[in-house]
Amino acid sequence: MSLIKDIGFQFTTLFLCVVFFISTCCTSCSDSPGVASTGIQQVGIDAVYQRYLEFPQPSGMQTVRLNPPVLRWPVEKGRQITYEVRLSKDKGFSDTTDVIGVVDTPWAMFNPHMKLDLGNWYWQYRKSGGNWSDLQGFVVDDSAYPMVSPSSFQFLKSVPLSKPRVLTTERDRLALKILEKDNDIKAIIEEANEMLHLPIPRENEGISLQKGEDAEQERKFRQDASHRLGSSAYKVVLSMAQAFLLTDDEVYANKGMKVALEVATWNPNGVSGISDFGHARCMVAMAIAYDTFHKFLSELQRKVLVDAVSARASYFYLEWANNIEARLLSGHVWQHILHYFFQTATALYGDVDEASDWLSYAYELFLARAPVLGGMDGGWIEGASYFRMNMETMVDIPLYIKKFSGFDFFKAHPWYHRQVKWMIYHVPPGSAPDGFGDNVEEMDTPGAEYAAFAIEIAKLLNDENAAWYAWQCAKYENIDLSKKDVLRWIRATKTSDIPIPDVPEEIDLPMGYTFQDVGLAAMHTRPGVQQDDLMIAMRSSPFGSYGHMLSDQNVFNILYRGKKLFYRTGYKVTMKDPHRTGWYQHTRSQNGILVDGEGQPYSTEAFGWIARFIQGGGLAYTKGDASNAYKSKETGENYGVSKNHRHIVLLKPDVIVIYDELESNKDVEWSWLIHSLENMTLDKENDVFSVSLDDADGIGRLWGSRPVNLHLADTFDVPAVNWRKSRDQHGKLKTYDDDQWHFKATAREKTTQMRFLVVIRVTPHGMTNNWLEKKAENGLVDMQIGDWRIAANMDVSMSPGLIIMNKQEQVAFSSHGHPLEFQGKTYNGNYKHASKLVFVENGVTNFSEVEDQLPYDLRNSIQYYRNNGY
Template identity: 30%
Template structure:
């Protein structure tokens, strides 16, 4: 214990000088190993940081052990004698304060004891500042209040102990309620479920590991299959008061309760969680109809299945950046069960205490305030049910409207900018390839969210999907209960077109810059995205720092490549998840590390009428794979994370990518690259459409076309050193749909070959710069004209745009872009720009400056590096 605390203290001291100096730098560098470690490694809040609100949550690293207990002490003096707040002993390493603190400096510390009656070892004293007029939107009540409320009579889920009659009467004329009741009638008298695979597969010829994974795959969804009818019958009873439904639910629940918790069908964590929730639903909704014996059977099974989940949570789950399976489904299943049986099962009080405290301290787990989700939109969908139902559940018992939290309020903008209607999504993270068009889960989630949000842009988002995909809003889906709980036939939703919004938006917490030419008509526009993720390549996220996605006319032109065949098979690790599968940089053919330490961040962003701009920094993304989790995944399939696999230490020490979208037809990239040794630099491009390399006279440039069938696309790359290009249509490791994976509509996915271009320096160089100009046109692309080139300073003309880029690494980096017809210019570095006979100088050398004049109104923006909140408030700094 003492050793661990000493290491934590030493780390905090090492970070401190960085924090004192980086704020003064125009170009800032982060030297910390990771910003979001897989498991918390430092305390928060520390070092007199100004906390965002007056009711912060205290977090700290855990001490290994099943019997560990913690406690905290808080005061307004370092001797802990004034305004003292003393926490009770607890098994988990989070402490939400559940009260507003007065402004000023606060001190805190925590202690850990490894066993009952053992010695308490105290941490160093930490401190933070509560600013004046910094107030929480709504301070959540203490857990004692929650436990008292949990003693409410059954049914208590979703506030039914007080609101059952209102739920019944409010939905009496609701057409969806009538359809739901009619559908539930078909369940009456049906055979009880058998324990057999939900999707049988032939495992002949598979390896032992593949066979194990396939068995899990075959029974995936069994818990949902047997539990959902129980839940729906309970809801049908509450909607109709027809006792046939609750009696059928009892028959099914008692049958399922007697299934063996260790069987192949129910032992999986997802299946166990779904069954737990289904039994809890019936226990609560059908309480007055149950016999004493039936109650005992249900309580016993709920206890076994619930405790099985709970014993794997304290002193582990709350410490992890994100245990995906728990946050996706199991936390929701477990929380619903905890509320349903609290007071009836003594252990359930501790369950409820734990989930409420962790929810209060950690939500949203893969974002902070900007509304984004670091793993990308493919796997974001898997969290949607939890993101809808747990705010509702905990809101019922706490009185807090969690939908008014900053992250929730910004979520509609993340959805709109990263996955607009009538278009495709950003192409990053697991399952991104399934989002070629708007999918049903996205549509119905947005619809459900709009019932709690007074957001006219979200209402427009939903209305647009209803126009193009009306079939998505018919039949069953995962948010029916939520709509029934919040049904309001008198509600009038205001709609606003996104044309009133800025064309681009930055989501700094997750490192995403989104740039659009016309969000209102996303199926016809140009959209470009740059990713530089502070969370790193963790969980379902990928090694895609400074990678870009470009969508045109609603289709992906450039983006991540490959298919989600499995979480970590050979195709996944050698291609799909790796940097080799993204539009980013390789050094000596080596990509970025997988893991939390392979991170990026977004130092700068500006959006204007004609020019949008983002700067990503992936300087910390390269190196050996070091995390035990990912090394274990490589070992599991008999592959090493070495240079033959595209991993290893390439020596990259600087990688800053500037990205500009110019009106609706051009994207410009300017890369600043440096390694600690000469390397061959490769800039990559991936597309589902055929690529065709073009002959170039100048050895310092390469270009290729993309054959889409609906647009003309060309990419040209320039450098101050000779370049070579390879274009092909093969993966580093073949993509095979060996699991028979299906899309959102249940169709087997065909894993097709895609196209790839790599443009590399012929010779190794230690420092390099690439300039890339991408044209996307309805008809013919422009010929890029070389105005002049003086020792690496390129002056190019493409259409109405003049681009001047310093590609000689011996000179200071510089990029200037100017329109010949609009009063618009951009400058990075120190070079001034002239518009209407007026010269605009940089106020700060090395800044990025945007000048736009419209109707004699000047829009001038100038930015230098700014840090993400995780650095400003956390990250041990």
Template identity: 30%
Template sequence: MKRRLAVVFAVLTFSSVSAQQQHAVIKLTAEKLHARVREWPYPANGVTVPTNAPALQWPASNGTTMVLPMESDSAVPEDPNIGNVRYQVVLASDKNFLKDVIKSGIQEWAVYPLHQALKPGKWYWKYAFALKGNKQWKWSEVYDFSVDARYASAKVSPPVAEVLKRNGGPHPRLWSMNRIEKEFYQKNLDNPEAKALVALARKLMKAPLPVEKPRRSLDTTGKTAVQKKIMMTRMYHGFGDQEGTPVRNLCIAYQLTKDKQFIEDAKRRAMILARMDPNGLATRDDFNGGAILEALAWFYDAGYDFLTEEERVLLRDVITVRAKRIYDHLPNRFEVHVSENHIWQITMRNLAIGTVAVMNEVPEAAKWLTYLYEVWSARFPVLGTTDGGWHEGTGYFKVNFRSIIYLSQLFGDFSGVDYFKLPWMQNLPYYLLYTHPPASASISTGDSWENMPDVTKSEAWFAEALALKVENPYLNWYVAQIKTRNPDFFKGTDDYLFFRLLNYNPGRKMLAASPKNLPATREFKDVGVVAMHENLSNAGNSLSSYLLSSPFGSSGHGHASQNAFTVNYKGKTIFGATGYYSNFSDKHNLLYYRASKAYCTILADSLNQKLGEEGYGWTARSINGNHIQYGLGDASNAYGEIKSEFWLNRFDQIKLKPAPVNGYGDAGVTLYRRHMLQLDGGYILLYDELEAKKPVKWTTLFHTPYYTIEAGATDNAKQQNFAVKTDLGTVNASVFAHAPLGMIVHNQFFEKPLNWNGITDETGNLAKFEDQWHAGITSQPAQKFRFLTIIQVKEGKAEVIKSTGETDGLLKLQVGNWNIQAQLDGNRPAAVQVNNAILKSVFNYGNLTVNFDGKTYKNEVRGSSMLLETKGSKLNRKEVVDELPGVAKYDFE
């Protein structure tokens, strides 16, 4: 198989005996860390895998070359041979494949999860592919990895044969109802929520029957062909859920009461849906078609005994048609994609429910279930790994909530595995707590983040559902806080009601613990977030800040926001992203909203970071202290020409060029490392190390999505000041450099947002795309450059920043009780030091002398970041060096 690129890591490692000769900095030269579709095998290169049963993965083939990205709404045509390839895999504990041999059957997809524990030690594997009907198999080279003995006793998911057997029982088999039906009925007899759903079902029986018509009307006059197509889809967006959800709820009401009138009304509605044209405007798109498939599956399974044989045949045929529309485009494509969003968000759930409903009655269903189980076993959680984070940010994380909850339940029913005990699931409560605390704003990144200025109903419901399965006292506190602040969120019914009914246990004690004793800083390295809090248990009345730098790049609904920062105060976003989500890739989206120009990061010659997985960053370090919080992000690989074929196609669709005039191109950036510190007393400090192949103008950006920026006066050309006018307190910023700076403050977008697609806010009202304020501070052309930024966020008056001298580029400042030194000459070694004698805290990066509490200290590792703090008579010393995210440790070529 021909590879399109090589991925190489140039890593400076700890290789010598002397600590002072060790290197703290890791430089990645890989073009990407996560490929849009898999381009190299895993596991390989002798890595020691963090499991005893890895999922073998490799690049998909069309029989000749590697399969290219093809996804929802893309104009890239599907590869005609994508469904004609077959694979097999062989694994052994010796390179000659004679010992402990494990061999797969012939399969259509490019993943092979091992459902058996491997003994510790070295393992070898290879895969082969051939076109359908061709017996000439082409074998890959041999790859090797090791299994650590510490994982020997870890539980392993069962093989597919056992999963198929578990789903071979009588109806109703969804949610194991044929085994738990009596228990489900009995335990919910006195459940108030069960009674609420039954009351809702009685109202549903009086509601109009399904009719194929748009849910909203939009004026397409004067719109382009692309816009008209998008608007037509939007007119019917949600139709499938609108008409399918009543069928599901009526089925649940029947299971709760055994009252036949509910299942009879579900049948009336389901038979109307079954006769809708799969190619009609109402149900042809993947979301609507999937929702109808799920509704029909619910009724077919729950109402099986109320159908004639002729009706069963009709429903089976319709379910098969709609299921095949999803499944036929999955094997050899979906499993190798970094995240085919629509499928992971919704249609995988629809297909899984549809498949279980017709198992043993539709011949293809066993293959569908096998594929779904194998992909789930190999890839979940697709946009995270173990740290609990989700790459795309708060706005589009919520679109995955239902599938995360219900598929974890459903695949648990399939396999007997408790997927809520996965490391990612166990860490997920901390991601929710740290990135979107109760009564506070979020990290503000990714599509639709602006629609979630506070914790929303969907987040609240998801957290409550998660708490039923994940035993975590901080999660219970999180849910309790939301319920106290937003009691209206929990009135009536919602999408997680059935999950709560399945897991109803009135005697369960939900023990809660305040996060006041949790670390103030937590890093989510796999998705690139460092979260720093002044008071995590009361974030709605204190200061929080975030450093963002994602190994996924700007994949999917993520944005080109590497080394961007967000500052929240008293529950509101002070500094953060700007712009509006009107469409996935219209002009405003491509030229501003998902571009670096919309974020508090840095431009080089006014050019953005590149869109796509190639424009990645990563968080290299973090420190949690008593009075100093710290994170370091590296966006050195984020800049350059856009290479992603997917995004180039999106520009082509609307006849745009990703050229310098539109903010894209290669300025030759070779280094961008941002140190971010949150200091007690309401201070944020940024120290930026910047280098390029040639002199460029560096612009550090600041955006206030809800407030106004006012430029401040300065008598020093190497310092620029501005203030943010808020109703929350005093916010101002000062930016320092070794050379003159210019500043522009304005309230205009690079590309104006237009709500041509009729986007509505959380309350259902037409969204208003209002002007927002921005400040850009730009250097003169320089090949190497440094910025030092001090932000003050205070209840009262801001402190005056006093200069105490500058020698050979080393600037010394005092603000409040903090003394700051920063080397701003880009031609000298980078260094920054922050010292507070009263709080007995000092942070040091670089080669500066550290005088602390009457003693002299130095970093043990050259280039490390060190924190010294004393509490009483005890010295707390923390020294950190770069640490790679998991993908760079385990999954590389």
């Protein structure tokens, strides 16, 4: 009998039969949802991404995604270390004419800079004069993206020797004259005129006058003062240089030179070097002045600037070389400092011998690692707020490379082509962002920065989706791009002649999109239509927790009409502030799971991954696996978790289903958390929580496989105090006194297994909620919400299962592999435990299924460890 035709008793009966059937089957089949986690543990993988590279890449005969791949290996610490590399299709490297390699390279990376033939490749590395490493291997097939860049030698040869060449070239200055009426140009000159009247910054201004309550606060105050000092000098010099290049007015040159020459007198080991941002901005300010005002400087002044710039650039190079290329992330390097270093090396190239090494390293490092937090599929794992700090680096360095050498990294790298999808789904126009990463609590919309970035993507890739995104942002916000300096100089002087593609009235957007490389998934009922959209986003990342990432594997955030409905809580304050470490970065601030009151370690070893995604017929589903997220050798934590599988289903137009499977190797106390920035109320009798926005109610009902205690609070475990006196983007002193609400459901007894089911409905005020009265019977939750029928197995003695059907829309879904009876036909699929979906669209019946899919780097880590006998 068709389940769609008879969705009552037949539905429940079939579900129970299926559950009993699954429970009697072997759960260790190759496509079982639990196999991936077990397999990871069996081969001893502590982390997908260690803080420093621990084994060579690519290796394990993995199929590479770029041709050629960049070879990298664990560094051997030391300032004078050099390496040798050899690469060939011959395992024995016997034919020296076919061996590609390098000798005496000071960096733990090697780019062949040539397209490799298809097939198997083998390589080795060694410390110069030492023994060769074990043989490494990889496979090149025709799926690899071509990434044939010029060698660093060829790139350096392409750099013009005439000045200026950093902010623009002399030849391109002629084109700037026709832009004088452009709003960006007007804004640049107006700001420069204001800065003409600012006093010359002095070194003693970098001495902090604030007193902290402990050593950490004192350190942060010193760092902040240093940061402000370097930034003030940089802003003035950059503004003067840009205005001079646009006008030829020497008044700007005179002011810029005065500031740069003043900075040259500062001790790089003094207060101006305490903050790496301030240190780098002092460096690049002087380099820009040297390059832009070169013809006005005397020989002595040039030498003064060159010596001062070189001292700071040498510091960064010696700190980075044989280090950063093997390090998972050095956030400040990639946010701004690599960009400044690239500009500095470009300015001094040809005048300072060491600048060849600086520029070569910056060039090779960018090609080897960018986008360091983005993978291949367009995501960005450090979050919407901090992505803004990476925009200049990700746009301008490729433009330098293309300008000088002709190689278009933008068009060659797949990340740029897919990046707009991340913006659309995780930082939607007119909406707050997904809620992951530091400082997103301060964002209510994408803002001018995202519109500006999307415009550059649109122009450089002729991407109409990016143009649409920028247009949508402008529709919801009163955006004047000229008032923000992010990408303004690039837009006005480097890409002004590239047309923006026509903006389509609408674009085809499915309900959901995943970014498995970085571990993000987002689902929307009306993607791109803020006023009608219900959004849920989940993070479960192979990167774990590090930098500006938080301890938030398998956590979610829910937004309605662009507003934060159920959203993680707290404030960053500073990276080491007690509120950040004890609440904000901790899992207890997230919509996640606690174990014995503890969350996930703050470590790359505490990782997760997006295991499944499927959509169609008004339903979108994703599964996250955070089974490895509750332990870390690095931090010494292990809470015994062996399974944390979270299943999330979004059902149009207004229902969200969250189904958690939890297991441990000992009896533990399981807690389910959800938070809101709005006033939350609790009905303990019915296990119901709710939040009201101006125009809607979000109501959730929770079921547990064991009885639970419910708790609601409006205070943080660790208070937030703005002792740093930080200000928001409008210059207003930040306050941390607004109410935030925290709901926790905790199992009354400790157990090795627990399941939670939560159903949330977001509707206009006053809609009936009779579905809340449904109770679990015989371990089965069965309810009807609108046209959707939902059933879930909560009995831990039987295999898990979630079945959802919609008679009206003709949709049927199962999470754990049981066959679907649909319109008189049985859909078994090819994979026993795969999630299955069947739906009718335009009169056509569609069937699809998905089993667990390991992310690329996790899959290759497993392969490497297995090949090496772990």
